[in-house]
Amino acid sequence: MTEITELIEKAQTTHSLKKDELVSVLNDNSANDILFKTADIVRKKYVGDEVHLRGLIEFSNICKCSCFYCGLRKDNPSVQRYRMTAEQIIELAQNAKDYGYKTVVLQSGEDAFFDTKKLCKIISSIKSLGLALTLSAGEKTYEEYKAYKQAGADRYLLRIETTDKNLYAKLHPSMSFENRVRCLKDLKTLGFEVGTGCLVGLPQQSDESLANDILFFKELDADMIGLGPFIPCPNTPLENEKGGTLIKALKVMALTRLLLPDINIPATTAMETLQPNGRILALQSGANVVMPDVTEQDCKQKYTIYPGKAGLNNTALDYKNSIVKNIESIGRTISEGYGFHNKIFGK
Numbered sequence: 644m645t646e647i648t649e650l651i652e653k654a655q656t657t658h659s660l661k662k663d664e665l666v667s668v669l670n671d672n673s674a675n676d677i678l679f680k681t682a683d684i685v686r687k688k689y690v691g692d693e694v695h696l697r698g699l700i701e702f703s704n705i706c707k708c709s710c711f712y713c714g715l716r717k718d719n720p721s722v723q724r725y726r727m728t729a730e731q732i733i734e735l736a737q738n739a740k741d742y743g744y745k746t747v748v749l750q751s752g753e754d755a756f757f758d759t760k761k762l763c764k765i766i767s768s769i770k771s772l773g774l775a776l777t778l779s780a781g782e783k784t785y786e787e788y789k790a791y792k793q794a795g796a797d798r799y800l801l802r803i804e805t806t807d808k809n810l811y812a813k814l815h816p817s818m819s820f821e822n823r824v825r826c827l828k829d830l831k832t833l834g835f836e837v838g839t840g841c842l843v844g845l846p847q848q849s850d851e852s853l854a855n856d857i858l859f860f861k862e863l864d865a866d867m868i869g870l871g872p873f874i875p876c877p878n879t880p881l882e883n884e885k886g887g888t889l890i891k892a893l894k895v896m897a898l899t900r901l902l903l904p905d906i907n908i909p910a911t912t913a914m915e916t917l918q919p920n921g922r923i924l925a926l927q928s929g930a931n932v933v934m935p936d937v938t939e940q941d942c943k944q945k946y947t948i949y950p951g952k953a954g955l956n957n958t959a960l961d962y963k964n965s966i967v968k969n970i971e972s973i974g975r976t977i978s979e980g981y982g983f984h985n986k987i988f989g990k
């Protein structure tokens with residue numbers, strides 16, 4: 644056994660590694676296959692072979708933020724902006740239900756048009772369809788999050804993006820790391836299932852900073868972790884930077900599975916964008932969730948967080964069917980349940 648395989652085994656049995664141990668595994672590529680296999684074993688042991696599907700509704704691409712990596716940043720004039728009506732959003736949720744989804748994820752830019760009253764009305768209408776509901780609409784106040792919870796929202800996704808405070812400050816003008824952490828803690832306090840995560844391969848991001856990201860996920864006691872490679876996007880300040888690699892993103896994901904064995908981890912679209920079988924590799928390296936887009940084509944094509952997004956030219960139903968086929972082809976099954984976090988470990 645090498646030092647690296649020993650560390651992987653330690654993570655498999657104790658579900659904990661120190662920062663320098665995480666860095667050693669991230670730095671070394673000699674045992675990647677063993678890392679992915681081990682994450683797959685731990686995934687099977689704690690969350691089983693079922694894959695949870697979540698239907699993603701991208702309901703507005705209007706955003707007041709200017710994150711350097713994101714194609715939807717407000718300073719990108721080349722984006723055709725759209726905002727769905729409440730009726731359109733609810734209709735897409737109904738479609739998702741008809742296609743067999745048990746959860747919908749409502750995602751948008753930070754669009755102030757959807758104030759608490761509007762959003763809560765949409766949330767309660769969707770909840771009355773009998774679906775679980777995940778929101779991903781950015782940084783809000785405690786009171787706003789509380790209102791969403793009372794309206795019936797079950798989960799909230801808000802990636803920390805990076806725990807490197809200097810890098811965070813450079814990439815997020817007019818935003819603060821402290822406020823983002825405050826949001827995540829408020830969401831936890833309010834009883835949401837909380838999803839966070841990071842980008843992998845940002846300029847100047849070190850393995851040490853990725854190790855800190857993983858430790859942050861554990862410290863927060865996250866219920867879900869979504870991460871993916873950074874993909875440079877035209878018309879953003881980072882358009883000419885090098886992007887992240889699929890392998891590095893899979894390694895961060897696999898280590899996250901080893902340290903947080905029972906959480907939900909999506910195989911993300913960004914992974915599939917870098918490599919056609921990226922999602923399948925992710926499902927075989929620790930992931931147990933897929934979030935297919937159920938947004939109609941015209942809007943979906945304008946939700947350009949990064950270029951080349953997988954699944955853009957398929958209808959929602961075709962895309963879902965092809966994902967289901969792929970999932971079943973690797974011996975996994977589609978969950979019939981809501982796929983809540985079944986907590987075994989953690990705080």
Ligand code: 5AD
Binds near residue numbers: 712842948949
């Ligand atoms: N490449 C990959 N992922 C990105 N995101 C934003 N911009 C990019 C990009 N260029 C991710 C962020 C955000 C999520 C919705 O999309 O992590 O939280």
